[in-house]
Amino acid sequence: MPVPPPPTRPVPPPPTPRAFPEAARDAVRDTTLRANLRHATHTIRDKRARAVAELEDWQRLREAGKRIKDHTLRHLDRYLEQLEAAATAAGATVHWAADADEANRIVTGLVKATGEREVVKVKSMATQEIGLNEALAAEGIHAYETDLAELIVQLGDDRPSHILVPAIHRNRAEIRAIFRERMGRWGRPAPDDLTDEPADLAEAARLHLREKFLRAKVAISGANFMVAETGTLVVLESEGNGRMCLTLPETLISVVGIEKTVPTWRDLEVFLQTLPRSSTAERMNPYTSMWTGTSDDDGPRTFHLVLLDNGRTDALADDIGRQALRCIRCSACLNVCPVYERAGGHAYGSVYPGPIGAILTPQLRGTTSEIDASLPYASSLCGACYDVCPVAIDIPEVLVHLRERVADQGGRGHRAEKAVMRAASWVMDHPAALAAGERAAARTRALHPGRPPGAGAWTESRDLPPLPAQPFRDWWKKNRT
């Protein structure tokens, strides 16, 4: 007997991008969103800690991953040329796209040349970043997202809010409502007796998408890694929608950021250990596909690789900021971030949310818009993101660096902040001064105001935490060492 359907709330309209402070203010008032997020981030971060603890050489793998990426970035021109040569020799056609428009033109042209009007897609942040689905739609080509979470996002006219679990902000009742209301418009409708059990919802997605997989002639993917030495592309996933896209169609088009390059086949042994454990907290994700060009009678007969710059070389040119290009998109930094947990991914106004988004997006897009200028401030600088990063990106360092850049642009409130940041960085660089300052502050705490000094918008919205009776470093020394 079918379970009676639970009450549903109507599918909410998609959020509009605004500067982080405004978007976050609304997000923190949405109690459903906060509950969904808190449950999800705490579950993943606890599991991740256990998966990482299984590897006694984790810190060495982390350092190896960091160095492989830094070395690759330092010689990226050479490795990109090697990648192009190896992939071409294996049967791929390699294209170069300087920006989003060019990438969209290339992909749209390739799809049109096949004569097809629909494509299946495996979750790809690069194609979201460039707005490929919209560009294809403008040419009358329908792109179907096939990752379950991406399907939920696409059917809901929504935007992804997490790197790994893009529909993390939706609970099962909302997903059921989206499937019931929207699936029929795109193909096979959801069954009438659909419950909000995850197994039932997954089954509805399976049936809905299967008819698309079995008839698709063209697929579009991203990639987690590209091996320069061999021309091999690698996609890690769980559901099999990736394998469907990478295996069944006749034509495969992969759009990949140039920073996804690693020099050698052997380098993958590092990232295949660190990425699954850091992202889904598994020893290994259920499915990994690796393909080198095209193979006789196995998989797509035509393979196009589109190498995407779109601001990456701007990030590469920044001595401090370029470390963001090491990112392997594991999303561990999102799950530990107290700001992400409360504000949600949409507040970041970009396909890359959370701490990594706060440093990557302003580098890829620049800091001229209000939202991009606000992103380096979307952090408490607590450092938890750096601790969990499997390629040791010092996110707080880049945040402070980008704040300086934004402050240099001028604007209300920024000049005073610049002076404060300068003073703070001098103190942080001089441990004795920091310790002395902390002790002096503790002894005089009764005299401190409850709000930062100064007038205006910046200080009005901020409280100073009460000062402790003793600096933490002193307490630790006395009680724990």
Next chain:
Amino acid sequence: MSSRDRVLARVRAAVAGAPEAPAVLRDYLTSHTRDDPAALLDLLHDNLADYRALVHRADPAGVAPLVARLLAARGAKSVLVPAGLPDAWLADTDCVRVADRVEATAAELDAVDSVITGCALAIAETGTLVLDAGPAQGRRRITLVPDHHICVVRAPEQIVASVPRAMSRLDPRRPLTWLSGPSATSDIELDRVEGVHGPRALEVILLSG
């Protein structure tokens, strides 16, 4: 200027004058497990089961009856068979054998109940099976479309301890599929559900002797 030249010129300008990156260190472990075939077999068994593959053990005489039993238990009427699969493994089943043909459409594969393959190797520490389209494995799609996959691992020769040990034995020019448990999703409130698009049931036969 072509986009290729423009992007490469931007890369060169961006890193011009940057200090050389520190040399890559590979002081991480090549294995986290002691090199004992029996221990590796047990570890593989445990890790496969932990990710909800159904694990069975057999000796050469026991494979055929086990395969027949597993197919019957699923109610399978037909089974996909890649080239190079030992005939003996299917000696006891009366399922219709469907050969892996290049011309077979996705819809034809979808009509088959089960698939049985060997593998290139298995990784004990992660509970992973690696297929490289070699003998007894077939093309990538045959282990994707049917809902039930039986994979036979020969112990000890096909079992390696770790990911680094696996990489050195694999050929990147071959199409590679790594399987760690059946298809799964955690996209709905992080509840793990087996299935979605790949086979919902993965059964592994650890074959020793």
